[in-house]
Amino acid sequence: MVVVGLTGGIGSGKTTILEYFKTLGIPVYIADVEAKALMNRSKIIKRKLIDLFGEEAYKNNRLNKPYLSSKIFNNRELLSKMNAIVHPKVASHFKRWLKKQNADYVIKEAAIIFENQLQNQYDFIITVVADEDLRIQRVINRDQTTAEKVKSVIKNQLLDAEKVKMSDFVIINNDLDDAKKQAVKVHKKILQKIKS
Ligand SMILES: CC(C)(COP(=O)(O)OP(=O)(O)OC[C@H]1O[C@@H](n2cnc3c(N)ncnc32)[C@H](O)[C@@H]1O)[C@@H](O)C(=O)NCCC(=O)NCCS
Ligand SMILES: Nc1ncnc2c1ncn2[C@@H]1O[C@H](COP(=O)(O)OP(=O)(O)OP(=O)(O)O)[C@@H](O)[C@H]1O
Known part of the structure; x- marks a missing residue:
């Protein structure tokens, strides 16, 4: 079974994008x-x-x-x-x-793939990125937390630019509709790669 890793920093929208892949029929594991x-x-x-x-x-x-x-x-x-x-x-x-599971591929969402050098456990890796100010604001709204707390988590995570370099696919999730279109493209590319 092909295992795709989905990662990204806090508040980038990993779970949101993962839920969208689920609607495309892909089994997901968080x-x-x-x-x-x-x-x-x-x-x-x-x-x-x-x-x-x-x-x-x-x-x-x-x-x-x-x-x-x-x-x-x-x-x-x-x-x-x-x-x-x-x-x-x-x-x-x-x-x-x-x-x-029985599907063309599955996606496992994990916040820390690159941080723990676990990239070899995946056939492909998708990284979800979004502007840092948006990420901070989203998490503040979601968790009623403070910018300081969100920043302390960000400090423990690799920079987006580093993650992007090591990824097979990147989804930019500043705008959700746009991100969903990118997800469909990634889905099609993964299917192509699996079947070629
Ligand atoms: C420490 C805990 C209880 C804090 O819970 P809380 O609800 O306050 O924070 P939340 O889970 O939303 O995490 C905040 C951010 O830190 C990231 N994060 C969570 N756990 C970890 C971890 N072990 N290492 C690095 N980043 C982490 C999350 O992805 C998220 O981006 C919680 O994060 C936890 O149980 N972590 C251990 C589970 C774990 O290892 N998860 C990551 C698997 S990839
Ligand atoms: N494109 C977007 N526009 C507006 N809000 C968004 C967008 N994407 C995600 N969100 C919202 O931002 C919050 C964070 O998204 P989500 O929980 O998917 O991120 P995450 O990367 O899984 O977070 P964490 O790392 O904390 O687990 C959620 O409340 C979600 O509904």
Whole structure:
């Protein structure tokens, strides 16, 4: 099965574009959603996160997202320790999911493909980009957060220009209708490449 990675910085519109690919009949997997589900469900992950961050990692038995984000996005070492706990479990969950899919290709959305040098796990990579001021404003509107917090996440992510250099396809998502047209073109090109 051909696996396409879809990545991009915070607020670029990864999930929005992914949802559009879904309407084209492509099975989609959102690593971040599955990661959070596993962080709530898996006893092993829970125990390891509590060892790393303390009891505050969970509140009322649910992942304490504001607490974790205040810790990891200012501390690269903690971020990579958390990733080392969570990501192998997401990878095996994805493998099981992939076996059940039947389509020309699937798309896996993951915020951090290039940051963790995971590009070899994909047949093709699509990067979604958008102007930084738009991204910040979108996330502020979506999450009722502050520009400072969004910027602290951006600092931990690779620059768009670096991601673009390493990508097979780029979708510029400043305007949604325009981005959807680009997505259709990318979809057709992927099908062509698979069938040639
Ligand atoms: C730390 C958590 C609880 C903070 O939750 P919160 O809702 O405040 O932030 P959100 O999930 O929207 O993330 C903010 C931005 O950071 C990016 N991001 C999320 N997790 C990570 C990570 N592990 N490393 C780098 N960037 C990340 C997101 O894609 C997004 O762009 C949450 O991000 C989380 O559970 N992360 C671990 C899951 C994970 O590894 N996801 C990424 C898989 S690719
Ligand atoms: N072209 C667009 N025009 C206006 N709003 C948009 C556009 N694309 C996405 N949005 C909105 O911006 C917000 C961020 O988009 P989305 O959640 O898809 O980004 P993301 O890259 O998946 O974010 P994150 O990295 O935080 O997971 C959402 O509220 C979405 O509805």
